[in-house]
Amino acid sequence: MKNIRNFCIIAHIDHGKSTLADRLLEYTKTVEGKDLQAQVLDDMDLERERGITIKSHAIQMKYNYKGEEYILNLIDTPGHVDFSYEVSRSIAACEGALLIVDAAQGIQAQTISNLYMAIENDLEIIPVMNKIDLPSAMPDEVEDQIVELLGCPREDVLRASGKTGEGVYDILNTIVEKVPAPKGDPEAPLQCLIFDSVFNSFRGIIAYFKVVNGVIRKGDHVKFIATGKEYDADEVGVLKLTMSPRDEIRTGDVGYIISGIKTSREVRVGDTITHVARPAKEAISGFEEVKPMVFAGVYPIDSEDFENLRASLEKLQLNDASLTFQPESSAALGFGFRCGFLGLLHMEIVQERLDREFNMDVITTVPNVSYKVYDKKGVCTEVHNPSGLPDPTLIDHIDEPYIRASVITNTTFIGPIMTLCLGKRGILLKQEYISGDRVEIHYDMPLGEIVIDFYDKLKSISKGYASFDYHIHDFRPSKLVKLDILLNGEPVDALSTLTHVDNSVTFGRRMCEKLKELIPRQQFDIAIQAAIGAKIIARETIKAVRKDVTAKCYGGDISRKRKLLEKQKEGKKRMKQIGTVEVPQKAFLAVLKLD
Ligand code: GDP
Numbered sequence: 300m301k302n303i304r305n306f307c308i309i310a311h312i313d314h315g316k317s318t319l320a321d322r323l324l325e326y327t328k329t330v331e332g333k334d335l336q337a338q339v340l341d342d343m344d345l346e347r348e349r350g351i352t353i354k355s356h357a358i359q360m361k362y363n364y365k366g367e368e369y370i371l372n373l374i375d376t377p378g379h380v381d382f383s384y385e386v387s388r389s390i391a392a393c394e395g396a397l398l399i400v401d402a403a404q405g406i407q408a409q410t411i412s413n414l415y416m417a418i419e420n421d422l423e424i425i426p427v428m429n430k431i432d433l434p435s436a437m438p439d440e441v442e443d444q445i446v447e448l449l450g451c452p453r454e455d456v457l458r459a460s461g462k463t464g465e466g467v468y469d470i471l472n473t474i475v476e477k478v479p480a481p482k483g484d485p486e487a488p489l490q491c492l493i494f495d496s497v498f499n500s501f502r503g504i505i506a507y508f509k510v511v512n513g514v515i516r517k518g519d520h521v522k523f524i525a526t527g528k529e530y531d532a533d534e535v536g537v538l539k540l541t542m543s544p545r546d547e548i549r550t551g552d553v554g555y556i557i558s559g560i561k562t563s564r565e566v567r568v569g570d571t572i573t574h575v576a577r578p579a580k581e582a583i584s585g586f587e588e589v590k591p592m593v594f595a596g597v598y599p600i601d602s603e604d605f606e607n608l609r610a611s612l613e614k615l616q617l618n619d620a621s622l623t624f625q626p627e628s629s630a631a632l633g634f635g636f637r638c639g640f641l642g643l644l645h646m647e648i649v650q651e652r653l654d655r656e657f658n659m660d661v662i663t664t665v666p667n668v669s670y671k672v673y674d675k676k677g678v679c680t681e682v683h684n685p686s687g688l689p690d691p692t693l694i695d696h697i698d699e700p701y702i703r704a705s706v707i708t709n710t711t712f713i714g715p716i717m718t719l720c721l722g723k724r725g726i727l728l729k730q731e732y733i734s735g736d737r738v739e740i741h742y743d744m745p746l747g748e749i750v751i752d753f754y755d756k757l758k759s760i761s762k763g764y765a766s767f768d769y770h771i772h773d774f775r776p777s778k779l780v781k782l783d784i785l786l787n788g789e790p791v792d793a794l795s796t797l798t799h800v801d802n803s804v805t806f807g808r809r810m811c812e813k814l815k816e817l818i819p820r821q822q823f824d825i826a827i828q829a830a831i832g833a834k835i836i837a838r839e840t841i842k843a844v845r846k847d848v849t850a851k852c853y854g855g856d857i858s859r860k861r862k863l864l865e866k867q868k869e870g871k872k873r874m875k876q877i878g879t880v881e882v883p884q885k886a887f888l889a890v891l892k893l894d
């Protein structure tokens with residue numbers, strides 16, 4: 300135990316976490332340079348492309364320091380707010396953290412929020428200024444920021460480059476010297492903290508854990524405390540580049556267990572594994588049930604694909620326990636599913652995987668948050684779909700989720716950012732200077748406002764120089780009304796949204812204008828109306844057009860004519876027929892595009 304070091308890497312997206320992790324693997328000879336596939340830790344294609352480590356993994360390295368062999372367990376953490384609970388459990392499994400800060404970018408919002416998590420868990424923090432090879436690096440300025448943030452001596456800030464390999468041995472030595480060995484009692488009843496799980500199509504669910512107390516052996520009869528389920532440990536082992544089976548995993552070490560578990564929902568991140576025969580008195584603290592906060596309808600374009608879509612979602616759920624789905628039907632879109640996601644990025648990932656891995660053509664509706672709707676008797680129902688809102692006369696009030704957010708930016712952009720946040724019903728809490736002209740602004744804001752075009756706007760008004768981080772804070776009562784959209788007098792349920800009463804009229808007007816742009820002209824007039832209850836608050840008309848695409852062909856060349864018709868059919872693919880009106884996919888997301 301005294302030669303084990305468990306650590307994680309905290310970094311804002313793109314500050315070089317994956318690149319540096321690869322270097323650590325290379326310098327400890329865990330992988331040979333030539334085998335080093337770019338960014339071993341991001342093994343999903345999608346992750347590599349986005350440069351985001353979506354699922355956390357762990358990897359064991361051996362490192363010789365002053366003639367002694369040390370085991371270094373690197374626990375990788377996802378780098379995005381949607382997965383912050385997973386980050387918190389990975390951090391809880393470690394004794395130390397490398398805090399990576401890009402020498403050109405300086406400290407960003409994600410750096411700080413994850414750092415606080417590490418400090419709360421008493422981790423030893425090793426600050427590393429990365430990318431010092433960059434010509435645009437500002438090492439002295441960024442060092443000031445780090446020193447100010449951590450209150451550490453200047454000499455403690457390591458300088459490194461994941462690209463050139465500079466400073467990597469320094470980092471390894473510092474990990475051995477500074478990160479404390481894990482504590483824990485090998486004789487005590489077993490407690491293993493699950494910090495991640497993955498699905499393997501041959502072996503089922505593989506859970507990753509850290510042994511906090513006791514010893515887990517192959518063949519042990521174990522129990523997962525939160526789910527109450529019992530299993531036999533068919534295999535336990537440590538994580539190298541591949542899984543290496545072992546007879547036992549002892550206190551302080553990190554490993555995996557395979558026990559015939561079929562679905563991801565049985566393995567909860569944060570759960571505790573113990574022995575059935577000699578159980579631990581209590582679970583490791585900090586377990587939380589992660590609940591999806593963002594919801595959207597997902598509908599097959601071709602209604603015949605409904606069962607295929609269900610099968611695809613089931614497959615996705617095998618390795619993504621935080622994805623939920625329930626069948627629902629929409630008058631406009633037919634049969635589909637209401638899916639629940641941790642956040643917007645999670646939603647995008649699921650959409651993209653449905654498209655790439657399952658070849659599913661789907662229409663996704665505008666995302667909305669989870670609302671708590673109270674009736675006059677005080678009974679609360681969670682509503683995940685605006686069109687599922689009960690009759691307004693039955694509602695006493697509606698609570699919506701609020702986030703506590705932090706924006707870090709340059710003082711130049713404070714004005715426009717404050718205007719944006721105010722427009723999103725943000726409540727300013729405080730404003731702090733980090734160093735020089737960098738400032739951190741704290742807000743409480745409705746999550747419902749963030750899921751609609753907040754990121755893009757923040758990015759454009761700050762020219763990319765603002766970072767944003769948040770966590771769900773509480774639910775608060777809000778004056779929300781349901782805004783319906785009617786096409787030629789027919790309400791289109793998939794276009795309903797909940798909006799704050801004060802913004803509702805402007806919002807309705809902009810929706811109508813946007814839909815007018817997005818819905819192609821057809822052979823008859825189309826009336827677009829926005830309504831709250833029975834009251835029409837806005838209206839636009841799309842004028843009819845008579846378009847005969849084959850007219851150009853003079854009736855002559857048949858094959859050319861056919862080609863044109865086929866092309867037109869292609870163009871219709873992502874269209875949905877609503878009453879007599881053909882509506883393209885992008886119209887269902889119109890609300891995301893309002894300016
Ligand atoms: P992550 O999002 O924190 O995992 O960041 P990555 O490791 O994916 O790196 C983000 C980008 O920065 C990639 O394009 C890397 O090639 C680049 N990068 C990473 N480390 C360095 C470095 O030390 N120097 C330079 N110049 N570029 C780096």
Ligand code: MG
Nearest residue numbers: 317350351352
């Ligand atoms: Mg990465």
